[in-house]
Amino acid sequence: MPSSTLDDLLEAYTRVGVRNRAILDEFALIAHLFHQHGIAFVVLKGADVISRLYGVQGARPISDVDLLVRESDVPTIDRLLGSLGFTQQIDGNPSYASCERGLALDLITTIWYLDEQNLDELWKRAPTRHVGSTTISCLDTADLVIYLTAYAVVHRGALSAAFVQDMKLLIEKESPAWSRVVTRTKQALLQVPLYHGLHHVRKTVPIVAIPDTVLASLAPVNLRELMLAWLLRKLVTPDPLPEVGHLLLFLTQPGTKKLTWLKQRLYPSTTFLSYRYGLVGQTIPGRMRLSRWYHLTEAVLLLSGRVLRRLIRPSRPRL
Numbered sequence: 310m311p312s313s314t315l316d317d318l319l320e321a322y323t324r325v326g327v328r329n330r331a332i333l334d335e336f337a338l339i340a341h342l343f344h345q346h347g348i349a350f351v352v353l354k355g356a357d358v359i360s361r362l363y364g365v366q367g368a369r370p371i372s373d374v375d376l377l378v379r380e381s382d383v384p385t386i387d388r389l390l391g392s393l394g395f396t397q398q399i400d401g402n403p404s405y406a407s408c409e410r411g412l413a414l415d416l417i418t419t420i421w422y423l424d425e426q427n428l429d430e431l432w433k434r435a436p437t438r439h440v441g442s443t444t445i446s447c448l449d450t451a452d453l454v455i456y457l458t459a460y461a462v463v464h465r466g467a468l469s470a471a472f473v474q475d476m477k478l479l480i481e482k483e484s485p486a487w488s489r490v491v492t493r494t495k496q497a498l499l500q501v502p503l504y505h506g507l508h509h510v511r512k513t514v515p516i517v518a519i520p521d522t523v524l525a526s527l528a529p530v531n532l533r534e535l536m537l538a539w540l541l542r543k544l545v546t547p548d549p550l551p552e553v554g555h556l557l558l559f560l561t562q563p564g565t566k567k568l569t570w571l572k573q574r575l576y577p578s579t580t581f582l583s584y585r586y587g588l589v590g591q592t593i594p595g596r597m598r599l600s601r602w603y604h605l606t607e608a609v610l611l612l613s614g615r616v617l618r619r620l621i622r623p624s625r626p627r628l
Contacts, residue, residue, distance in 0.1 A: 362478040373413035451489040458506035466553035
């Protein structure tokens with residue numbers, strides 16, 4: 310390998326490592342503050358896996374810290390972060406950033422594929438571990454397999470190299486209890502998305518120990534699941550299709566919950582409008598809902614064109 314390439318790689322690794330360390334060091338201070346005020350949280354995605362699976366901070370970039378928190382704690386969190394100079398960002402969830410600290414926090418209070426009871430069970434089985442000078446809660450291994458895969462396939466709608474590497478390390482280092490993965494996946498009605506994501510991981514990295522019996526347990530078995538599996542093969546690939554996650558979130562809603570999901574998007578609460586559009590979402594919610602319907606219609610038409618082009622695109626020959 311040319312020395313210039315090695316220098317570039319070293320420079321990129323150093324840059325990512327410095328950035329990640331700054332983010333995680335600042336988050337450790339926030340975590341300590343949350344502990345002092347009795348605020349429970351579960352660290353999700355990159356901020357969890359970088360220390361949990363990689364061991365070195367420059368191996369995988371992270372841009373923010375994602376946390377699962379209790380709905381009842383959001384007002385207290387808002388006051389605490391405001392006192393530290395964080396400003397609320399315009400997003401669909403409570404989201405905060407501090408330019409001075411170089412830290413962004415993205416908070417969620419629910420996980421889209423879990424009902425209230427299953428979410429409560431996830432909280433109860435979340436293990437704690439030490440990260441530097443602080444203690445965090447994180448998803449247990451089976452929950453992490455499901456969350457990372459469902460997030461990549463359904464929420465993001467793309468099978469990135471980072472997702473494959475995260476899953477490879479998770480399976481190698483933590484040896485998931487596959488029976489728990491299958492049981493919880495079926496409870497969440499995510500068999501087809503998990504089958505699609507795990508099949509891609511094993512096809513990309515054949516040495517990853519995902520048993521045949523697991524894939525067989527998750528494989529589509531009826532016409533609806535076969536149609537969804539075909540759609541995922543066409544739409545969810547390493548080649549991202551912008552905004553396709555919105556369509557997939559709708560399609561993977563079970564039964565009548567599709568109508569509830571649509572209602573929440575077409576007629577969102579004032580709380581959601583305030584997160585998405587700021588103060589104007591609270592002061593003139595009716596006008597913002599009308600504006601939202603207009604922009605959603607535009608987005609649906611644009612996404613429909615992208616999806617149609619992807620569906621009619623000839624499949625690439627396998628190498």
